[in-house]
Amino acid sequence: MTALGFLYPGHSAEDDYPRIEQLLGSDIRLDVVHTDIGTDAHRVDALLEMGAADRLAAGVEELRMGGADSVVWACTSGSFVYGWEGAHEQVRSLAVAAGLPASSTSFAFVHALRELGVRTVAVGATYPEDVAGLFADFLRAGGMEVTSVRGAGIITAAEVGTWGEAEVFKLARAADRADAEALLLPDTALHTAAHIPALEKELGKPVLTANQVTVWEALRLADRRVNAPTLGALFSREPLVQV
Incomplete structure (x- = not known):
């Protein structure tokens, strides 16, 4: 075990x-x-x-x-x-x-991207724009190229935790870019475990969630x-x- x-x-x-x-x-x-x-x-x-x-x-x-x-x-x-x-x-x-x-x-995000051989990413964050930008800075420090960052402006983890499939897919679609090799959804307050294969099928690329x-x-x-x-x-x- x-x-x-x-x-x-x-x-x-x-x-x-x-x-x-x-x-x-x-x-x-x-x-x-x-x-x-x-x-x-x-x-x-x-x-x-x-x-x-x-x-x-x-x-x-x-x-x-x-x-x-x-x-x-x-x-x-x-x-x-x-x-x-x-x-x-x-x-x-x-x-x-x-x-x-x-x-x-x-x-974990940086190590997972390296594992997949991915360098160029798009970010769909639940956070306000300034906090989402700090995540992009972190990824860049880890050697990644961030093509775009979309922040949803949610202040509390409690509110993020109420999001369902519709909200997750809406954020993913809005954040994705054609030139990104992977899409990142970086919030452990967001329910994503049930949606990853469907997200990857729709977007046609790896989707990494927190x-x-x-x-x-x-x-x-x-x-x-x-x-x-x-x-x-x-x-x-x-x-x-x-x-």
Whole structure:
């Protein structure tokens, strides 16, 4: 049994995790511990508070005692808001506190794109434009070319968590660009696990979503690979061979 640990802020789309666990169809357990979200707002000050080291450290003991093989901070905005170097320090602090390999959703996106051999992306974010722009800056720091960024202007994760299939597809269609090799939907508060194959079929390209890449990253840290086409191209392609 491989146990994967996730620190998830508040309560919005955490039910994506048991869904993904079922779709993996293997000896893998996803353990979710909720962190104190503080102020529920997609604002820089609130996001910096949400991702503070003490808030993350408070949740790691439960994951460690549960036998987690890796831990991922399951929050995109609460990691990229620190910038490339600051997000690295956040992950280093989490790894020390947990005594486990650690990462965050923001780095999961970059690592997943590298795995797929993708460099050019479009972003469909639920966030306000300024916060969405910080995610684009993070991706660029990771070597990606961002062709376009569309922000939906949603302030709270609670509101994002109420979105259904219609809203997800509307955002994806509006954000996609023909010159983008992949579309990114970067909010762990957004329910996407049930929609990835349909999104990829409609758009004709890989679609990476926050909870999907977060689980993939935890598997990567635990040195596990799972073929699960129901979770999209990221879970059904062979790893890119570097030459």
